[in-house]
Amino acid sequence: MTMEQQQNTASLGMWLFLVTEVMFFGGMFCAYLIYRLKFYNDFAAASQSIDVKWGAINTAVLLVSSWTMAMAVRCAQLGKQKLLILFLLFTMLFGATFLGVKAKEYHDKFVEKHVPGPSFVFNDKLLGHPDYVPNQGHTQMFFSIYFAMTGMHALHMVIGLGLMAYLVIAAGRGKFSTAYYTPVENIGLYWHFVDVVWIYLFPLLYLISRTKG
Amino acid sequence: MSENEHHIVPLWLYALIGATLLVMTGVTYGVALIDLGRWNTVVALCIATFKATLVVLIFMHVKYTNEKMTKAVIISAIFFLTLLLTLSLADFGTRAWL
Amino acid sequence: MKSWLLTVDHKRIAILYMLSITFFFFIGGIYALLIRLELLTPAGDLVQADTYNRLFTGHGIVMVFFFLIPVVPAILGNFLVPLMIGAKDLAFPRINLMSWYLYIVAGVMLLHVIITGGVDTGWTFYTPYSTAFASPKVIEAGLAAFIMGFSSIFTGLNFIVTIHRMRAPGMTWSRLPLFIWAQYATSLVMILGTPVIAITLVLVVLERLFHLGIFDPKLGGDPLLFQHLFWFYSHPAVYIMILPSMGVISELIACFSRKRIFGFNFVALSSVAIAVLGFLVWAHHMFVAGMSVYAALIFSFLTFFIGVPSAIKVFNWTATMYKGSVTYETPMLYAFGFLGLFTVGGLTGLFLATLGVDIHVTDTYFVVAHFHYVMVGGVVMAYMGGLHFWWPKITGRMYPESMGKLAALIGFIGFNLTFFPQFILGYVGMPRRYYQYPPEFQVLNVLSTAGATILGVGYLFPMVYLLWSLRYGEVAGDNPWNAAGLEWKTSSPPPTFNFDVEPIVDFEAYNYDELKEIPVER
Secondary structure: OOOHHHHHHHHHHHHEEEEEEEHHHHHHHHHHHHHHHHOHHHHHHHHHHOOOHHHHHHHHHHHHHHHHHHHHHHHHHHHHHHHHHHHHHHHHHHHHHHHHHHHHHHHHHHHHOOOOOOOOOOOOOOOEEEEOOHHHHHHHHHHHHHHHHHHHHHHHHHHHHHHHHHHHHHOOOOOOOOOOOHHHHHHHHHHHHHHHHHHHHHHHHHHOOOOOO | OOOOOOOOOOHHHHHHHHHHHHHHHHHHHHHHOOOOOOOHHHHHHHHHHHHHHHHHHOOOHHHOOOHHHHHHHHHHHHHHHHHHHHHHHHHHHHHHHH | HHHHHHOOHHHHHHHHHHHHHHHHHHHHHHHHHHHHHHOOOOOOOOOOOHHHHHHHHHHHHHHHHHHHHHHHHHHHHHHHHHHHHOOOOOOOHHHHHHHHEEEEEHHHHHHHHHHHOOOOOOOOOOOHHHHHHOOOHHHHHHHHHHHHHHHEEEEEEEHHHHHHHHHOOOOHHHHHHHHHHHHHHHHHHHHHHHHHHHHHHHHHHHHHHHOOOOOOHHHOOOOHHHHHHHHHHHHHHHHHHHHHHHHHHHHHHHHHHOOOOOOOOHHHHHHHHHHHHHHHHHHHHHHOOOOHHHHHHHHHHHHHHHEEEEEHHHHHHHHHOOOOOOOOOOHHHHHHHHHHHHHHHHHHHHHHHHHHHHHHHHEEEEHHHHHHHHHHHHHHHHHHHHHHHHHHHHOOOOOOOOHHHHHHHHHHHHHHHHHHHHHHHOOOEEOOOOOOOOHHHHHHHHHHHHHHHHHHHHHHHHHHHHHHHHHHHEOOOOOOOOOHHHHHHOOOOOOOOOOOOOOOOOOOOOOOOOOOOOOOOO
């Protein structure tokens, strides 16, 4: 098998794996869709109680990390070993930043008692509907989905950071060249996929309704 | 035969896409503050799809690959996800009709 | 020993799977035996109700996840896919080994669940019982199934890439044996479906561990959401079970009719059609669960379509035998059994797809009989046929033919005696998953249990003579059946890298007209 054939084969393998990831997250998107339609007002109220500023910042951070990852792959294609490592490290930095912000968001939710479980209490209002009393169960459902989806996403990011650490070490040992950079390309695909999931999570979780409508 | 080895995406394109993604994120947030009723969600998801398409085509090199399998795989994933969502919705959405 | 545990040779991994899967088959069989013993009498007298629930749950989990789903792909598929396409190994040999280790880890977890008391939710883990009321063992059992799912996903991924990228020169898609087409279609289902049950089980575990009440009715959770997500995989899962078996049957019928499969293109495309259509019908498991009638109509309508490609295959296999030189060696006996039993199972599936009938027979023994006809009369028969057919290739030894024929006959009789009465029982109203029943149902239940004993012999007996053959069986040459296919053009068993010289394929599949020698009389 030539190098190119090997790259093709490994790449196809990674794309097929990403299909499984689409279906894996898809199950949670299905749950989200059904309950959002059923409990729209409660979901809107719950969504309004998460800080959209941090969500937007995190979205930007992850997009930048996707860019640095694309740059890393480009450096691998061009054989620029030092720049490759630099961009990988930046990607990891932004990824870690994302996780740090997420941890802060989770902490905020914990303080506000919006974490599902026996101590869950939701006292926020629905914008533009001062008389509407959000349902405790349905708002807790939103947060169950919120934590499940963002938690699963965060887990995938942690795995991604681990994979990138491997790439940094391997690149440092001179494992990659213009003829062989398959792992960089494929782990790049994985990282971009994780980014795409968040591109959808941001509007679906944070922006259900941000107006008085 | 994949041409991934031979085609290097130019720097300016990567920079442009990166910037576009950030701008569109801002747009998403800005539009969310305008009351468009049920169209808010549509607009937000359309922008999200646009961003996702950019990431897939450029960052993930799908625009530059000759591999038919890659495109077939992506289309299948979208198709089967849509199947899961729409057929489930067929149940939940029509229960009240009885 | 280490060379086996660290092997990346697909042939050895297939054998490792054979050992582990056979082990779990017997665990599942013991559960079946206990169930049938309890059902000998109308009263619940052998075990308590709770225990009985654990028995059918254990039977289901073990048989579905640890036997039926991997049996043909992981054993015969792993062994034969590279050989049949002329490759040295699969595309990702180390991932193949990891698949086996995932199976073992999942298996050990499940054994631990079984030993420490088991779960009683049914293999279907329906919520809210599994999330709110059943024992915490659900978490471990769910995780075991989750890990097993990844074993399945990686096998499917490996096969798809291998079949796309590693065919020998000249091996075009239209020259691929139908077993490969079947494995390919199966792998599509594995890739697209398994992740959904993975997330579903994860959500159940998260609900139990972290109160993320996605299925909790107190939060507005809908039990049907779980069922939709569960069956989105679990229905296509049955096609993961039957498609490879159909692939085996194509190989057997072609060889023992000495003829190319009639309508090759139709059979190949039917495999893919079944894989795709299989994803459109899942809610037919939920007709009486409370779903919308309009959605039920849609799913019922779609379910009828799936009978078409299956029927196309049955007709084509039959047409293959017409004017073929049919002989009745053991594998062919199993193939005949498959044809009859799968057809009955498939037809009764259509009865169940009919909404009016389903309301009457759902959750009765009619359903139990239906799925055992397709899964045991179908999948297990095909596996036994394939196991005997490729036994000489895998081990280099022939099994004793007369014993093989006898075992096939015993199995066939045992199977029908076990499961045909269950159609009647279901029709007259005996519910499934009950450990006691009205006395008027006893005769049929006794017949069924008697049949189960005979069926058990039909499985134990081959274990004995197949093991015997490893030492004392006639040594097999490269091609004892004078069969078509690349796997028969190398030694039995094949060398480590399968072929001494890379094959060049300039012939069509099933070129039996070129293989003119008369097959050896057995």
